[in-house]
Amino acid sequence: MFSFFRPSKRPATSQLVSNAMPPQTAIQEDASLHLERACLRAEAGLGRDIPRPTLRFDIRGKTAGMAYSSQNLIRLNPKLLEENPDIFFTEVIPHELCHLLAHTLHGKVKPHGKEWQALMRGLFGLSPRTTHTLDTTSVSxxxxxxxxxxxxxxxxxxxxxxxxxxxxxxxxxxxxxxxxxxxx
Structure with missing residues (x-):
């Protein structure tokens, strides 16, 4: 039977975040590092290990990020990331990670339901907002x-x-x- 939680033996740091699409810019590399930090923070808050999601930079349009729980995948908008790295690092990445965690911990739940909201508040101290306020002029x-x-x-x-x-x-x-x- 598949278990969500991996053994406590940690892989080498370079293997912690899997990237189906390797970072192409310094900002994308920073996003990978911030995802790893968010995973470590989540592990500390939950008291257990979590598998590292795959991170891709291939969303277009006005969407900042998306999480696919069945694939343990987070996709980010590279253009909006380049223009707003701080917001991505502090809000978007934790937001998407909480989607994956909510599904893993609670099964099928509403995308922005009480389980997701509790993770946003409890693990990251963030207001559980469902939409971003980024300037999307460049991608509109x-x-x-x-x-x-x-x-x-x-x-x-x-x-x-x-x-x-x-x-x-x-x-x-x-x-x-x-x-x-x-x-x-």
Missing amino acids: KSVEYRCQCGPVPLSIRRHNKILRGDARYLCRRCGDYLKQPETR
């Missing part, structure tokens, strides 16, 4: 549409819905349908 992609008021940026998701014929959007100010400008 939009398409310019127009109405009687002038240009209106529309998200890629909404733009694609218009292209598929699934939606039409009205301007909140003038009530006119948003249209993509004619290209020449």
Whole structure:
């Protein structure tokens, strides 16, 4: 039977955090080290060993991080990490690690349920917020549409819905349908 907790014999430091995608920048290397520190803090708080999650830097868009409990995997947004390393080190990495711990310790639970919240508060002394407040301007992609008021940026998701014929959007100010400008 598989046990979540590994034997107490510790592997060499270089093996503590497994990386399916090796760090490519100094900030990514720092993120790996902060994940290891978070794991050590969690072990001290829980009084037991925990397996080290795989860490990848491959999320795009506005999402800062994601945890996949079935794979013991944490994925981080490399662009947002480069722009906001301190917030990633102090909030995002512990946030995602707590998702993995909540699943491991309590089984299937709500993603931001009371078990996850207790781990955020108890292990890391963090407020259990479900969303980040990072500036996502650099990763936000939009398409310019127009109405009687002038240009209106529309998200890629909404733009694609218009292209598929699934939606039409009205301007909140003038009530006119948003249209993509004619290209020449």
